[in-house]
Amino acid sequence: MVSQIIEFLTGVITQFISATGYAGVFFLMLLESCGIPIPSEIIMPFSGFLTATGKLSFWAVVIMGTLGNVAGSALAYYIAKAGGRPLIEKYGKFVLISKEDLDWADNWFLKRGDITVLVSRVLPVVRTYISFPAGAAKMEIKKFLTYTLIGSMPWSIALAYFGVKLENNWELISSKLHNFDLAIAIIVVLAIFGYIWHKTANGKSRKNNVQ
Numbered sequence: 001m002v003s004q005i006i007e008f009l010t011g012v013i014t015q016f017i018s019a020t021g022y023a024g025v026f027f028l029m030l031l032e033s034c035g036i037p038i039p040s041e042i043i044m045p046f047s048g049f050l051t052a053t054g055k056l057s058f059w060a061v062v063i064m065g066t067l068g069n070v071a072g073s074a075l076a077y078y079i080a081k082a083g084g085r086p087l088i089e090k091y092g093k094f095v096l097i098s099k100e101d102l103d104w105a106d107n108w109f110l111k112r113g114d115i116t117v118l119v120s121r122v123l124p125v126v127r128t129y130i131s132f133p134a135g136a137a138k139m140e141i142k143k144f145l146t147y148t149l150i151g152s153m154p155w156s157i158a159l160a161y162f163g164v165k166l167e168n169n170w171e172l173i174s175s176k177l178h179n180f181d182l183a184i185a186i187i188v189v190l191a192i193f194g195y196i197w198h199k200t201a202n203g204k205s206r207k208n209n210v211q
Contacts, residue, residue, distance in 0.1 A: 066153045
């Protein structure tokens with residue numbers, strides 16, 4: 001099932017970029033950075049392959065991919081900033097997120113937001129969604145955009161470069177990174193379950209102490 005979805009996405013993405021060129025690279029990377037599951041592991045290697053055939057310029061592909069990433073991240077940031085915290089404060093209790101948790105997140109991004117965003121930009125899965133907590137915590141926008149740019153460019157360069165080197169076998173990078181994506185996703189899910197268990201255990205402990 002997963003392989004069929006990836007195959008379908010690969011077909012759509014490659015056709016779209018073939019038809020639209022640099023604008024397509026920018027647009028697809030923008031969508032990916034907004035949280036829409038369009039893998040950059042397909043977008044950039046295929047674009048790199050097209051540079052190997054002479055249809056596109058390598059550095060133009062890298063620049064458009066990076067700018068698309070920054071633009072999409074900025075959009076996700078502002079969406080989360082506008083409605084993130086009020087929405088979470090209202091409904092967060094249903095997923096065991098308290099006001100204290102939000103205060104902790106705000107403090108974290110205030111002190112360590114720069115390194116968090118920078119490192120996240122080179123991690124599959126996490127890189128796509130880090131803009132939302134950064135926006136909800138109202139991290140300083142100049143820092144957010146600066147570190148997003150710095151972190152996104154090496155990612156775009158690396159994926160496009162692999163596409164150049166692998167040429168007709170560019171899809172290998174997507175299949176290899178898919179396993180890494182899966183590993184990161186499992187870690188995230190385990191962290192969420194660990195958080196829920198911790199909150200539930202603390203809640204029961206407080207209740208027992210009150211009694």
